[in-house]
Amino acid sequence: MKKIQKPTDAELEILQILWRDGPSTVRSVNEFLNEKREVGYTTTLKLMQIMTEKSLVDRDTSARTHVYRALVEEGDVQKGLLKKVINTAFHGSASNLIMQALGDHRASAEELRAIKDLIREIETKSK
Amino acid sequence: MKKIQKPTDAELEILQILWRDGPSTVRSVNEFLNEKREVGYTTTLKLMQIMTEKSLVDRDTSARTHVYRALVEEGDVQKGLLKKVINTAFHGSASNLIMQALGDHRASAEELRAIKDLIREIETKSK
DNA sequence: TCATTTTTACGAAAGTCTTCGTAGAAAGGT
DNA sequence: ACCTTTCTACGAAGACTTTCGTAAAAATGA
Numbered sequence: 001m002k003k004i005q006k007p008t009d010a011e012l013e014i015l016q017i018l019w020r021d022g023p024s025t026v027r028s029v030n031e032f033l034n035e036k037r038e039v040g041y042t043t044t045l046k047l048m049q050i051m052t053e054k055s056l057v058d059r060d061t062s063a064r065t066h067v068y069r070a071l072v073e074e075g076d077v078q079k080g081l082l083k084k085v086i087n088t089a090f091h092g093s094a095s096n097l098i099m100q101a102l103g104d105h106r107a108s109a110e111e112l113r114a115i116k117d118l119i120r121e122i123e124t125k126s127k
Numbered sequence: 128m129k130k131i132q133k134p135t136d137a138e139l140e141i142l143q144i145l146w147r148d149g150p151s152t153v154r155s156v157n158e159f160l161n162e163k164r165e166v167g168y169t170t171t172l173k174l175m176q177i178m179t180e181k182s183l184v185d186r187d188t189s190a191r192t193h194v195y196r197a198l199v200e201e202g203d204v205q206k207g208l209l210k211k212v213i214n215t216a217f218h219g220s221a222s223n224l225i226m227q228a229l230g231d232h233r234a235s236a237e238e239l240r241a242i243k244d245l246i247r248e249i250e251t252k253s254k
Numbered sequence: 255t256c257a258t259t260t261t262t263a264c265g266a267a268a269g270t271c272t273t274c275g276t277a278g279a280a281a282g283g284t
Numbered sequence: 285a286c287c288t289t290t291c292t293a294c295g296a297a298g299a300c301t302t303t304c305g306t307a308a309a310a311a312t313g314a
Contacts, residue, residue, distance in 0.1 A: 008271060008272085009272095011271095026291080027291085040275090041274095041290095041291090042293095043272070043274060045293085046272085046273080046274080046293090047271095047273095049292085061292095064290085064292085065291065066292080075227070078216050078224075078227050081216050082216075082224065082227060082228055085208055085212050088136060088140075089139060090205060094229075095234060097209065097228055098228050098242055099242065100202070100205050101209055101224055102221075102225065102242070102249065103245065104206055105221035105222070109250070109253075114226065115225055115229070115242075116246060118226060118229050118230065119229065119243060122229065122234065122239065135300085137301075137302065138301095153261085153262090167305095169263095169303085169305075170302070170303050172261085172263085173264090173302085173303080173304080174301095174302080174303095192261065193261085193262080
Protein backbone atom coordinates (compact mmCIF):
# COMPACT_ATOMS: atom_id res chain seq x y z
CA MET A 1 0.00 0.00 0.00
CA LYS A 2 1.79 3.10 -1.20
CA LYS A 3 1.25 6.33 0.62
CA ILE A 4 0.71 9.15 -1.83
CA GLN A 5 1.16 12.74 -0.85
CA LYS A 6 -2.16 14.44 -1.53
CA PRO A 7 -1.94 17.12 -4.24
CA THR A 8 -3.43 20.52 -3.54
CA ASP A 9 -6.05 21.99 -5.85
CA ALA A 10 -3.56 23.80 -8.06
CA GLU A 11 -1.34 20.76 -8.18
CA LEU A 12 -4.24 18.56 -9.18
CA GLU A 13 -4.98 20.81 -12.13
CA ILE A 14 -1.45 20.31 -13.35
CA LEU A 15 -1.57 16.57 -12.83
CA GLN A 16 -4.74 16.39 -14.93
CA ILE A 17 -2.84 17.90 -17.83
CA LEU A 18 0.11 15.55 -17.39
CA TRP A 19 -2.20 12.55 -17.21
CA ARG A 20 -3.99 13.64 -20.34
CA ASP A 21 -1.00 14.69 -22.43
CA GLY A 22 1.86 12.71 -20.99
CA PRO A 23 5.29 14.27 -20.31
CA SER A 24 5.15 18.02 -20.87
CA THR A 25 7.11 21.20 -20.46
CA VAL A 26 6.18 23.99 -18.09
CA ARG A 27 5.34 26.13 -21.09
CA SER A 28 2.89 23.61 -22.45
CA VAL A 29 1.21 23.01 -19.11
CA ASN A 30 0.96 26.73 -18.52
CA GLU A 31 -0.70 27.27 -21.85
CA PHE A 32 -3.37 24.70 -21.13
CA LEU A 33 -3.98 26.22 -17.72
CA ASN A 34 -4.45 29.57 -19.40
CA GLU A 35 -7.30 28.21 -21.46
CA LYS A 36 -9.32 28.16 -18.25
CA ARG A 37 -7.93 31.10 -16.32
CA GLU A 38 -4.98 33.45 -16.31
CA VAL A 39 -1.90 32.01 -14.62
CA GLY A 40 1.60 33.45 -14.76
CA TYR A 41 4.34 31.31 -16.23
CA THR A 42 6.49 31.41 -13.11
CA THR A 43 3.50 30.43 -11.01
CA THR A 44 3.17 27.21 -12.94
CA LEU A 45 6.93 26.70 -12.86
CA LYS A 46 7.07 27.12 -9.10
CA LEU A 47 4.19 24.72 -8.57
CA MET A 48 5.81 22.09 -10.71
CA GLN A 49 9.06 22.50 -8.82
CA ILE A 50 7.22 21.99 -5.56
CA MET A 51 5.50 18.93 -7.01
CA THR A 52 8.90 17.55 -7.88
CA GLU A 53 9.96 17.84 -4.26
CA LYS A 54 6.78 16.13 -3.15
CA SER A 55 7.47 13.35 -5.65
CA LEU A 56 4.19 13.94 -7.41
CA VAL A 57 6.10 14.46 -10.64
CA ASP A 58 9.53 13.76 -12.00
CA ARG A 59 11.54 15.73 -14.54
CA ASP A 60 14.10 15.19 -17.18
CA THR A 61 16.71 17.93 -16.82
CA SER A 62 19.05 16.75 -19.50
CA ALA A 63 17.99 19.53 -21.85
CA ARG A 64 17.63 23.15 -20.87
CA THR A 65 13.88 22.91 -21.08
CA HIS A 66 12.86 20.37 -18.49
CA VAL A 67 10.22 17.79 -19.26
CA TYR A 68 7.89 16.79 -16.46
CA ARG A 69 5.88 13.62 -16.08
CA ALA A 70 3.39 12.45 -13.48
CA LEU A 71 4.82 10.09 -10.89
CA VAL A 72 1.48 9.23 -9.35
CA GLU A 73 -1.39 7.47 -11.04
CA GLU A 74 -4.72 9.12 -11.51
CA GLY A 75 -6.63 6.25 -9.92
CA ASP A 76 -4.45 6.36 -6.82
CA VAL A 77 -4.96 10.07 -6.39
CA GLN A 78 -8.69 9.65 -6.90
CA LYS A 79 -8.72 6.93 -4.30
CA GLY A 80 -6.91 9.13 -1.80
CA LEU A 81 -9.20 12.10 -2.27
CA LEU A 82 -12.25 9.90 -2.14
CA LYS A 83 -11.13 8.26 1.07
CA LYS A 84 -10.64 11.62 2.69
CA VAL A 85 -14.08 12.87 1.75
CA ILE A 86 -15.63 9.62 2.87
CA ASN A 87 -13.95 9.85 6.24
CA THR A 88 -14.52 13.52 6.92
CA ALA A 89 -17.96 14.03 5.45
CA PHE A 90 -19.63 10.63 5.11
CA HIS A 91 -18.90 8.94 8.44
CA GLY A 92 -16.44 6.62 6.79
CA SER A 93 -19.13 4.96 4.72
CA ALA A 94 -18.51 4.63 1.02
CA SER A 95 -22.08 3.51 0.48
CA ASN A 96 -23.27 6.71 2.04
CA LEU A 97 -21.26 8.62 -0.49
CA ILE A 98 -22.44 6.50 -3.37
CA MET A 99 -26.05 6.96 -2.40
CA GLN A 100 -25.59 10.70 -2.20
CA ALA A 101 -23.83 10.77 -5.55
CA LEU A 102 -26.46 8.62 -7.18
CA GLY A 103 -29.28 10.59 -5.68
CA ASP A 104 -27.98 13.95 -6.74
CA HIS A 105 -26.62 12.96 -10.10
CA ARG A 106 -28.83 12.67 -13.13
CA ALA A 107 -27.38 9.43 -14.41
CA SER A 108 -27.98 8.24 -17.93
CA ALA A 109 -29.36 4.77 -18.58
CA GLU A 110 -25.95 3.77 -19.81
CA GLU A 111 -24.21 4.95 -16.67
CA LEU A 112 -26.71 3.11 -14.54
CA ARG A 113 -26.09 -0.04 -16.53
CA ALA A 114 -22.33 0.25 -16.02
CA ILE A 115 -22.83 0.64 -12.30
CA LYS A 116 -25.21 -2.30 -12.16
CA ASP A 117 -22.75 -4.43 -14.07
CA LEU A 118 -20.05 -3.57 -11.60
CA ILE A 119 -22.29 -4.46 -8.68
CA ARG A 120 -23.15 -7.77 -10.27
CA GLU A 121 -19.48 -8.45 -10.74
CA ILE A 122 -18.73 -7.71 -7.12
CA GLU A 123 -21.57 -9.96 -6.00
CA THR A 124 -20.33 -12.78 -8.17
CA LYS A 125 -16.78 -12.53 -6.94
CA SER A 126 -17.73 -12.46 -3.30
CA LYS A 127 -19.49 -15.81 -3.59
CA MET B 128 -30.38 26.62 -5.34
CA LYS B 129 -28.71 27.85 -2.17
CA LYS B 130 -25.02 28.52 -2.28
CA ILE B 131 -23.36 27.12 0.82
CA GLN B 132 -20.01 28.35 1.95
CA LYS B 133 -17.78 25.28 2.06
CA PRO B 134 -16.57 24.46 5.59
CA THR B 135 -12.88 23.86 6.15
CA ASP B 136 -11.67 20.60 7.69
CA ALA B 137 -11.73 21.89 11.25
CA GLU B 138 -15.13 23.47 10.69
CA LEU B 139 -16.49 20.23 9.31
CA GLU B 140 -15.45 18.39 12.46
CA ILE B 141 -17.45 20.84 14.50
CA LEU B 142 -20.46 20.59 12.21
CA GLN B 143 -20.42 16.81 12.59
CA ILE B 144 -20.83 17.23 16.32
CA LEU B 145 -23.62 19.76 15.95
CA TRP B 146 -25.43 17.52 13.47
CA ARG B 147 -25.12 14.57 15.80
CA ASP B 148 -25.97 16.27 19.08
CA GLY B 149 -28.03 19.25 18.06
CA PRO B 150 -27.50 22.72 19.58
CA SER B 151 -24.43 22.71 21.79
CA THR B 152 -22.14 24.96 23.76
CA VAL B 153 -18.51 25.58 22.91
CA ARG B 154 -17.54 23.64 26.03
CA SER B 155 -19.47 20.59 24.93
CA VAL B 156 -18.18 20.67 21.36
CA ASN B 157 -14.65 21.13 22.60
CA GLU B 158 -14.95 18.13 24.90
CA PHE B 159 -16.04 15.90 22.06
CA LEU B 160 -13.22 17.16 19.88
CA ASN B 161 -10.81 16.29 22.66
CA GLU B 162 -11.88 12.68 22.55
CA LYS B 163 -10.05 12.46 19.26
CA ARG B 164 -7.21 14.92 19.68
CA GLU B 165 -6.11 17.74 21.91
CA VAL B 166 -7.70 21.08 21.06
CA GLY B 167 -7.60 24.19 23.19
CA TYR B 168 -10.90 25.65 24.32
CA THR B 169 -10.30 29.03 22.73
CA THR B 170 -9.37 27.34 19.48
CA THR B 171 -12.80 25.79 19.32
CA LEU B 172 -14.42 29.02 20.41
CA LYS B 173 -12.64 30.99 17.71
CA LEU B 174 -13.60 28.51 15.03
CA MET B 175 -17.22 28.61 16.05
CA GLN B 176 -17.17 32.40 15.99
CA ILE B 177 -15.77 32.31 12.48
CA MET B 178 -18.41 29.79 11.48
CA THR B 179 -21.03 32.18 12.76
CA GLU B 180 -19.71 34.89 10.46
CA LYS B 181 -19.76 32.47 7.56
CA SER B 182 -23.35 31.57 8.42
CA LEU B 183 -22.48 27.93 8.86
CA VAL B 184 -23.88 28.11 12.38
CA ASP B 185 -26.09 30.34 14.41
CA ARG B 186 -26.01 31.11 18.11
CA ASP B 187 -28.31 31.98 20.89
CA THR B 188 -26.64 34.70 22.91
CA SER B 189 -29.46 35.32 25.33
CA ALA B 190 -27.60 33.59 28.13
CA ARG B 191 -23.98 34.11 29.02
CA THR B 192 -23.07 30.73 27.66
CA HIS B 193 -23.92 30.82 23.99
CA VAL B 194 -25.61 27.88 22.33
CA TYR B 195 -24.66 27.10 18.76
CA ARG B 196 -26.63 25.20 16.16
CA ALA B 197 -25.83 24.15 12.61
CA LEU B 198 -27.32 26.42 10.00
CA VAL B 199 -26.44 24.18 7.07
CA GLU B 200 -27.73 20.69 6.47
CA GLU B 201 -25.43 17.71 6.39
CA GLY B 202 -26.72 16.55 3.02
CA ASP B 203 -26.12 19.94 1.45
CA VAL B 204 -22.57 20.08 2.71
CA GLN B 205 -21.97 16.53 1.50
CA LYS B 206 -23.35 17.49 -1.88
CA GLY B 207 -21.04 20.49 -2.11
CA LEU B 208 -17.92 18.54 -1.19
CA LEU B 209 -18.86 15.73 -3.50
CA LYS B 210 -19.42 18.08 -6.39
CA LYS B 211 -16.05 19.62 -5.88
CA VAL B 212 -14.25 16.29 -5.84
CA ILE B 213 -16.17 15.14 -8.89
CA ASN B 214 -15.20 18.26 -10.80
CA THR B 215 -11.58 18.46 -9.79
CA ALA B 216 -10.63 14.79 -9.69
CA PHE B 217 -13.21 12.85 -11.69
CA HIS B 218 -13.62 14.91 -14.85
CA GLY B 219 -17.04 16.04 -13.74
CA SER B 220 -18.44 12.54 -13.92
CA ALA B 221 -20.33 11.26 -10.90
CA SER B 222 -20.42 7.79 -12.38
CA ASN B 223 -16.65 7.81 -12.52
CA LEU B 224 -16.58 8.53 -8.86
CA ILE B 225 -19.17 5.92 -8.04
CA MET B 226 -17.28 3.28 -9.97
CA GLN B 227 -14.08 4.14 -8.16
CA ALA B 228 -15.82 4.08 -4.78
CA LEU B 229 -17.54 0.80 -5.55
CA GLY B 230 -14.37 -0.76 -6.85
CA ASP B 231 -12.25 0.20 -3.90
CA HIS B 232 -14.81 -0.30 -1.21
CA ARG B 233 -15.54 -3.73 0.20
CA ALA B 234 -19.29 -3.36 0.18
CA SER B 235 -21.50 -5.69 2.15
CA ALA B 236 -24.38 -7.54 0.50
CA GLU B 237 -26.74 -5.24 2.30
CA GLU B 238 -25.04 -2.11 1.06
CA LEU B 239 -25.08 -3.45 -2.47
CA ARG B 240 -28.76 -4.15 -2.15
CA ALA B 241 -29.47 -0.61 -0.99
CA ILE B 242 -27.57 0.77 -3.94
CA LYS B 243 -29.37 -1.52 -6.38
CA ASP B 244 -32.69 -0.49 -4.93
CA LEU B 245 -31.82 3.12 -5.45
CA ILE B 246 -30.81 2.48 -9.04
CA ARG B 247 -34.04 0.65 -9.68
CA GLU B 248 -35.93 3.56 -8.25
CA ILE B 249 -34.13 6.02 -10.47
CA GLU B 250 -34.80 3.90 -13.52
CA THR B 251 -38.47 3.66 -12.68
CA LYS B 252 -38.85 7.37 -12.15
CA SER B 253 -37.13 8.29 -15.36
CA LYS B 254 -39.61 6.32 -17.44
C1' DT C 255 -16.46 40.15 50.02
C1' DC C 256 -12.91 38.37 47.32
C1' DA C 257 -10.47 34.75 44.93
C1' DT C 258 -11.36 31.30 41.47
C1' DT C 259 -13.52 29.60 37.48
C1' DT C 260 -15.99 30.11 33.21
C1' DT C 261 -16.99 32.52 29.39
C1' DT C 262 -16.57 35.71 25.29
C1' DA C 263 -13.73 38.77 22.41
C1' DC C 264 -9.75 39.88 20.09
C1' DG C 265 -5.30 39.81 18.05
C1' DA C 266 -1.65 37.67 16.36
C1' DA C 267 1.63 33.84 15.46
C1' DA C 268 2.58 29.79 12.65
C1' DG C 269 1.62 26.89 8.89
C1' DT C 270 0.14 26.08 4.19
C1' DC C 271 -1.05 27.43 -0.49
C1' DT C 272 -0.91 30.40 -4.42
C1' DT C 273 0.98 33.98 -6.79
C1' DC C 274 4.43 36.54 -8.99
C1' DG C 275 8.75 39.67 -9.37
C1' DT C 276 13.51 39.59 -10.14
C1' DA C 277 17.84 37.70 -11.42
C1' DG C 278 20.84 35.18 -14.12
C1' DA C 279 21.95 31.63 -17.47
C1' DA C 280 21.12 29.78 -22.03
C1' DA C 281 19.47 30.02 -26.70
C1' DG C 282 18.12 32.34 -30.88
C1' DG C 283 17.94 35.85 -34.37
C1' DT C 284 19.94 39.60 -37.13
C1' DA D 285 28.65 40.56 -31.49
C1' DC D 286 24.58 42.00 -29.31
C1' DC D 287 19.81 42.42 -28.38
C1' DT D 288 15.75 39.74 -27.36
C1' DT D 289 13.46 35.81 -25.83
C1' DT D 290 13.12 31.68 -23.03
C1' DC D 291 14.14 29.17 -19.25
C1' DT D 292 15.24 27.92 -14.25
C1' DA D 293 15.88 29.35 -9.49
C1' DC D 294 14.70 31.77 -5.58
C1' DG D 295 12.46 34.62 -2.33
C1' DA D 296 8.80 36.74 -0.62
C1' DA D 297 4.12 38.73 -0.45
C1' DG D 298 -0.79 37.85 0.33
C1' DA D 299 -4.54 34.90 1.44
C1' DC D 300 -6.44 31.44 4.18
C1' DT D 301 -6.51 28.17 8.11
C1' DT D 302 -5.52 26.70 12.62
C1' DT D 303 -3.80 27.59 16.90
C1' DC D 304 -3.60 29.85 21.21
C1' DG D 305 -2.41 33.78 24.65
C1' DT D 306 -4.32 37.55 27.00
C1' DA D 307 -7.87 40.47 28.70
C1' DA D 308 -12.17 41.55 30.54
C1' DA D 309 -16.76 40.46 32.06
C1' DA D 310 -19.82 37.35 34.47
C1' DA D 311 -20.76 33.65 37.57
C1' DT D 312 -19.48 30.71 41.50
C1' DG D 313 -18.39 29.60 46.09
C1' DA D 314 -16.06 29.83 50.43
